[in-house]
Amino acid sequence: MYSSERLKGIDVFVTVADLGSFTAAAERLNLTGSAVSKSIARLEARLGTRLFNRTTRRLALSEAGVTFYRTCTCVLADLEEVEHALLVTGDQPHGKVRIELPASYGRLHVLPLILDFISLHPLLQPHVSFSDRFVDPVYEGIDIVVRIGGPDTWPAALGHQYFGAQRLVFCAAPAYLAEHGVPQHERDLEHHHCVGYGHTDGQVSPWLFKGRQPGEMEQRTLQPRIAVGDGEGEVAAVLAGHGIGQLPTWLTQRHLDRGDLVEVLPGLATDGLPMNLVWLKSREALPKVRALLDYLLARLAPHGARPGPSA
Known part of the structure; x- marks a missing residue:
């Protein structure tokens, strides 16, 4: 009480x-x-x-x-x-709603959905920010968060819905493969130029490989030719022919479909970090939050946004 x-x-x-x-x-x-x-x-x-x-x-x-x-x-x-x-508006979505999105996935796949939603509900006033840092929705007062990666257990104050895991593939530009050859085995990667994800502390994110046991994952850090601290930047470096990258399909699928990138070692494709839609339970009953949550849940997918029923 x-x-x-x-x-x-x-x-x-x-x-x-x-x-x-x-x-x-x-x-x-x-x-x-x-x-x-x-x-x-x-x-x-x-x-x-x-x-x-x-x-x-x-x-x-x-x-x-x-x-x-x-x-x-x-x-x-x-x-x-x-x-x-x-x-005035009954149960129509109305007013400000704070949304925090991962930088690349958010710009490419979530923001277009939000823009479509506010076209249908012009009284909604979303405040959208982008960051790959960890955010605490409770402390920062954020209504809705799309998170790549996250805890095994969630705080009681947060609602969450898993909508898939990133699918990671190895890929390279055709010009790079024509010059350096196509790797036939994972050990061949050691002899290729690699494009990695670099952090501000100078560390490089390891690549993920399937372990010996089902569901087991191994992390290996390869010395990259170039490290870029942004997913879209990584793709740009791979497209420019600077090496092989391990990248999520939500970043690469359109380039693979057009032939600008080629998947290599398809047997090494693996699932990566989990992807969740997260929200404050204390605000989920507000029409503006509930409607947007339902809209996003029907459309978010690990490979990118998918069509959904009209709201």
Whole structure:
């Protein structure tokens, strides 16, 4: 059960933080300055921390105040949005929704789906960001995340749906193979130029190979001719003839279909990292989140976006 005490003073706190003044907040809220000051004092006493740093010249949020402000503004925005949706648009997707996508897969396969969705639902206001870093949806307040890789067990606060694993293939440009020959065995890779995924710390992601036992995977790090810290950049290097790369089919399939790339050693193709759609359970009932989740779940696939029924 949520105590009603937790809601008291939130609107006053946010207004003071927005305006940077007790006096201005009192005028905005049609309250006395004393009432505003007492409201903030009661809130700080209940939380056991100072929310504002006060001087004779300025009023600024403390570190704890910044954290509390971020949560309060989200709560108030959600309440306002739901009220507006109930009054104006019923259960139609409406308002802002935060989405975090992996850089290359997101740009190539998820963003086009989101753009199609908002064409059908023009009241939706998605805020889409791209990153290959680990994100914590709970801490960062992100509604929906597409994640490549992830934990074996998920926190209770998150919903998630597995939609497949990356399919990794070895491929090269025809010009490279014409000059250097086509590898016939995995040991031949040691004598070829390789294109790898490079990290900012100077490390290179290992290639994955099938292990001796069913379902077992082995990781091997080969010395690359070139390491690129971006999936699309890796593909560009392979297309330019700089070597063989192990790449997911969602990046390479269109190039393979056109003949710009050639798969080599097809017997070494293997599944890679799992791919999941992740969301905040606390927000999944909001029409804007539920509708977009359903739309994406019907279309996301490890090889790229697939057609789905109209929303």
